[in-house]
Amino acid sequence: MKGESLYMDPMVELRGIKKNYGLKEAVKGIDLEIRPGEIFTLVGPNGAGKTSTLKMMAGLLKPTSGTVRIGGFDILKNPMNAKELMSFVPDAPYVYEKLTPWELLRFTGKLYSMDIKAIQEYGRRLLKFFSLDHVDNVLIEEFSHGMRQKVILAAALLHNPKLFILDEPMVGLDPISIRSFKDFLKAKAREGMTVLFSTHTLSVAEELSDRIGIIDRGRLIAVGSLSDLQRKYQSKENLEQMFMKLVEKEEVRAGA
Numbered sequence: 001m002k003g004e005s006l007y008m009d010p011m012v013e014l015r016g017i018k019k020n021y022g023l024k025e026a027v028k029g030i031d032l033e034i035r036p037g038e039i040f041t042l043v044g045p046n047g048a049g050k051t052s053t054l055k056m057m058a059g060l061l062k063p064t065s066g067t068v069r070i071g072g073f074d075i076l077k078n079p080m081n082a083k084e085l086m087s088f089v090p091d092a093p094y095v096y097e098k099l100t101p102w103e104l105l106r107f108t109g110k111l112y113s114m115d116i117k118a119i120q121e122y123g124r125r126l127l128k129f130f131s132l133d134h135v136d137n138v139l140i141e142e143f144s145h146g147m148r149q150k151v152i153l154a155a156a157l158l159h160n161p162k163l164f165i166l167d168e169p170m171v172g173l174d175p176i177s178i179r180s181f182k183d184f185l186k187a188k189a190r191e192g193m194t195v196l197f198s199t200h201t202l203s204v205a206e207e208l209s210d211r212i213g214i215i216d217r218g219r220l221i222a223v224g225s226l227s228d229l230q231r232k233y234q235s236k237e238n239l240e241q242m243f244m245k246l247v248e249k250e251e252v253r254a255g256a
Contacts, residue, residue, distance in 0.1 A: 010034060050167070070082035088165045097139065
């Protein structure tokens with residue numbers, strides 16, 4: 001996103017989104033804009049509202065109130081237009097175990113009405129990138145958790161989405177794959193893809209993100225680049241130190 005205009009239309013626009021589960025308020029009125037080509041990371045404690053927020057952006061959960069727009073499309077009023085622009089990888093994704101990686105990619109490409117030549121060319125490139133080309137005709141049921149995660153990431157990227165949403169994407173990947181995948185996300189962002197992910201690994205958020213959103217108890221309590229947050233809170237601390245202090249402060253506020 002570096003060097004991009006601040007006046008570009010947002011890829012993701014949230015206006016007052018809330019999500020209740022019965023009497024429990026999981027998300028409490030979040031406003032947020034994420035620009036094309038930006039890497040935005042959502043961090044927060046367990047139960048803070050990260051997954052609910054991501055699923056509302058992906059159209060998998062209906063907000064109790066508020067508006068979600070993806071590429072200018074209201075996700076409730078124009079769901080097909082919005083979802084064509086994105087891919088979403090949940091923290092515990094389901095995969096068709098009786099398919100091979102190549103069969104899954106071909107099936108995914110057809111769901112997005114991709115030309116078979118495009119599926120062939122880009123699918124093979126993705127399988128090679130994720131080191132799956134030597135097992136492209138092996139049933140996924142024989143794969144380890146990490147290999148399944150690679151297959152899912154390859155399938156999610158096949159149609160070259162403009163928005164890539166991931167919930168804890170590095171879980172199960174080995175260190176070499178994590179390094180390669182981080183470099184890949186940076187490269188795709190430079191090409192204009194918007195990347196939005198949640199993580200508990202604050203060092204990854206600090207390394208990758210153009211901006212970081214800290215969420216706690218359903219509220220977005222801080223948003224900005226690391227340098228923005230350091231200036232705002234007059235601190236030279238790293239993300240982990242600032243995160244701990246902001247969450248502790250929120251706990252005190254909530255208990256007051």
